[in-house]
Amino acid sequence: MINIIRDPQIPDALSKNSFDGVKEALIKMQHYKCYLCESKESITTHIEHFKPKSQKGGKYEWQNLLLACDHCNSIKNYVADKIEGFELLDCTNFDTIITDEIAFYCGGMPREKVRIEPVISDGASKAIQDTVNLLNQIFNYNSESLAFDAKALTDEAIKELKKLMDLIHEYEFNSFSEEKKNRLKLDIKDNLSVESPFTAFKIWFIKARYSGTEFMELLPTFDE
Numbered sequence: 001m002i003n004i005i006r007d008p009q010i011p012d013a014l015s016k017n018s019f020d021g022v023k024e025a026l027i028k029m030q031h032y033k034c035y036l037c038e039s040k041e042s043i044t045t046h047i048e049h050f051k052p053k054s055q056k057g058g059k060y061e062w063q064n065l066l067l068a069c070d071h072c073n074s075i076k077n078y079v080a081d082k083i084e085g086f087e088l089l090d091c092t093n094f095d096t097i098i099t100d101e102i103a104f105y106c107g108g109m110p111r112e113k114v115r116i117e118p119v120i121s122d123g124a125s126k127a128i129q130d131t132v133n134l135l136n137q138i139f140n141y142n143s144e145s146l147a148f149d150a151k152a153l154t155d156e157a158i159k160e161l162k163k164l165m166d167l168i169h170e171y172e173f174n175s176f177s178e179e180k181k182n183r184l185k186l187d188i189k190d191n192l193s194v195e196s197p198f199t200a201f202k203i204w205f206i207k208a209r210y211s212g213t214e215f216m217e218l219l220p221t222f223d224e
């Protein structure tokens with residue numbers, strides 16, 4: 001989960017209380033990713049209301065709409081039911097930079113369990129704690145039918161991290177010319193961009209292992 005810039009262009013249909021073309025507008029705004037897990041593979045997607053339709057959020061209010069995959073939508077409903085007064089960080093609000101507040105750990109190793117934690121463990125807000133709880137369930141859910149999807153999703157993240165690792169290996173051990181180094185740097189930057197899948201995990205892969213190196217300069221910035 002990373003911050004997403006809300007497209008200022010409001011789909012016309014919403015003023016006519018219709019969702020025509022809204023899914024398409026959301027998927028483009030979200031770089032073809034689910035806003036929670038950041039997978040690009042999900043076939044079925046749901047328009048989600050950030051605040052419940054019944055509350056002030058509004059059913060046809062553009063600011064209140066996001067697109068989630070089937071798996072995340074199911075887990076979110078389950079978690080929201082279990083947690084009293086469930087609060088979720090609003091990824092379109094840049095007052096909170098999600099990847100500054102929440103750490104996403106995945107080392108790219110098969111059979112690994114990913115870890116998602118508040119950066120500051122003492123005194124994290126309820127919204128941060130609830131969001132962390134939800135994200136951990138999304139990737140590590142281990143009972144009933146949703147466990148299979150959680151495992152498939154984690155495997156997808158692990159494979160994506162492996163791609164980043166391969167590029168870093170290539171850069172470190174096989175680039176003997178400045179030209180090749182620069183080309184690989186661009187590839188790594190692309191791999192880390194907000195348009196790529198599982199950006200939050202990749203940002204933390206670099207932050208945890210390569211702080212103070214040139215790779216830090218390749219991380220996406222979240223200035224709105």
Ligand SMILES: [Zn+2]
Nearest residue numbers: 034037069072
């Ligand atoms: Zn998802």
